[in-house]
Amino acid sequence: MLFEFSLNTPAEAMVNITTEVRHAIKESGVNEGICVVYCPHTTAGITINENADPDVVKDMLLGLNKTFPDLPEFRHAEGNSAAHLKSTCVGAEKSIIISKGKPVLGTWQGIYFCEFDGPRTRKFYVKILG
Known part of the structure; x- marks a missing residue:
């Protein structure tokens, strides 16, 4: 079963x-x-990370921005090469085990959609196999 979400x-x-x-x-x-x-x-x-402390999200974005700064040497015409690098690092998908009708996540884990080139209207999909 496939679900489509927009945000x-x-x-x-x-x-x-x-x-x-x-x-x-x-x-x-x-x-x-x-x-x-x-x-x-x-x-x-898409990533999985801590969802208890909102500062973790801020730190993740800060770390990605320091690791992949927007450099004047980038050649991509749209000017969003750093966003492409961050996206490649984070990845486009995550697989999560379902047990007893629920996602198997650690106590502090949450699933995140990571935006690196907004503002935009985005989609993500959830495919359930079982």
């Missing part, structure tokens, strides 16, 4: 989409299986 993002953010993923799993009725969360964009991505 409006700011210029740069990590948006917690755990609730949407949980909803898709519940709606699917699958109790044991796999959930794939996929981002079809080249300047955004």
Whole structure:
């Protein structure tokens, strides 16, 4: 079963989409299986990280910006090469185990849509297999 979600993002953010993923799993009725969360964009991505302390998200974005600064030597005409690098580093999808009808996540883990080139209207997909 495939679910499509849409969200409006700011210029740069990590948006917690755990609730949407949980909803898709519940709606699917699958109790044991796999959930794939996929981002079809080249300047955004999906990650799993801590969701208890909002400063972790700020630190993640700060670290990515320091690791992949916007350099004047970049040649890409759209001027968003750093966003492409961040997206490649984070990745376009994550697979999550489903057990007892719920995603298997650690106590402090959440699923995030990572925006590196907003603001935009973005999509992400949740595919449930089981």
